[in-house]
Amino acid sequence: MNFWGYKRSDGRAGIRNHVLILPTCACGSETARVVASQVRGAVNIIFNTGCSDVAANTELSQKILTGFACNPNVFGVVIIGLGCETVPHAKLRGKIQAMTSKPVVSFGIQEEGGTLKTIEKAVRAARDLAAEAALQQKELCDISELLLGIECGGSDATSGIASNPAVGELSDKLVDLGASTLMSESIEWIGGEHVLARRAATPELHNRIIQICADYEAHLKAAGQDCRAGQPTPGNKDGGLSTIDEKSLGCIRKGGTRPIVEVLNQAERPTKRGAIVMDTAGYDISSVTSMVAAGCNAIIFTTGRGTPTGNAIVPVLKVTANAKTYSWMEDNIDVDLSGIIAGTLTIGEAGELLLGKVHDVCNGRLTKAEAYGFSDVAVDHVCRFV
């Protein structure tokens, strides 16, 4: 299977060709928003961390910022800094340029003499990059170039019974075609970690999955938080999920059944192809943020109760098997899988349907969240999200 994508010099392929306006920290975020609004082909993110933070948080913020810039869906980057932040724009630019050969320029608001002067220069730079990006031709790329992030949010009992198994079927199909899938949300492995670990390709990976869950629980306990009190969320409980174990056993089904070939730290780029998992929070926005920083081209997102989330860099394709949620929130959800519950669609057929939908998104079809220009970002921190 092939898709029409943008080949990058590092060998990866993008399914979008964005110019990314990237703030170094919160102080550059509004300027970045204005710059992106002036240039067709540019997208921005709002970044609430990146300064005045403890070292471990700064490290993760830097992994996210550099990972976003290196994401294969990004053609080029315009960085907007302030001047006094922990990692200023020129330093961040240097880090990114050491990781990728794509064009990167940067500006500092204090150096330029305020936001208007920065916007003027940054808009010109973004305009030139967008003009260049528009000339890049799509090429046929093998599906093995695809890295699909797998996420769930606003889960209810239909997620584990229907939409997650359907996405698991999609994951197996993609892995069999040579592509890679990335499932995260390690707090939502707890209670099902023994089942997930059975898929590990080696004993080391098996134990790593168990240890991640043990460490997560211990970490939250040290901060005075019982993970069983934070999960499931009130909405999950209303939707019929009673314990973290029940939620997790449904969540992990979205990763499919193929051997897990790599276990990644948060926002880390995979080195292998196949079914991969990453240690992230269960907070879906934060988890998607880390998977995009790791280089995912697209995210498939299952929901039971409905969610609007989107990401500026990668398309987020939302699916539900809850018929009421689909009809009620159709403007936010791309695919209706309620036929699984109704008995008119098998899990196998749903997997095939999703493969076609993901293929369309790879070829350029906009997801609903993408068409609205949604751009959600949350960076996990030392005291982790649940």
Added chain:
Amino acid sequence: MTNAILLDAKDNVATCTAAASKGDTIKILGGGEIICAEDIPVWHKVALRAIGKGDKVFKYGEVIGEASADIAEGVWVSHENIFSVPRDYNSELI
């Protein structure tokens, strides 16, 4: 009649695909019928047989928690009457 989905033969709960009222007959997709003992919201679980306080509750063929009270057949199973048991991670390492 309301349907409920049974995911594994080992399970002692099933998931209702529509709201069930007390006295309704619930058809278990996967085998059998049960009389609903109290009102149960859509997507919530019904006990397929009596579950004693401290007994394990199974869904997906796996333990999803333990009963914090005696649960009679046909009763609504939720976070109000089951709880998650901490894991013994060391025993899971290989």
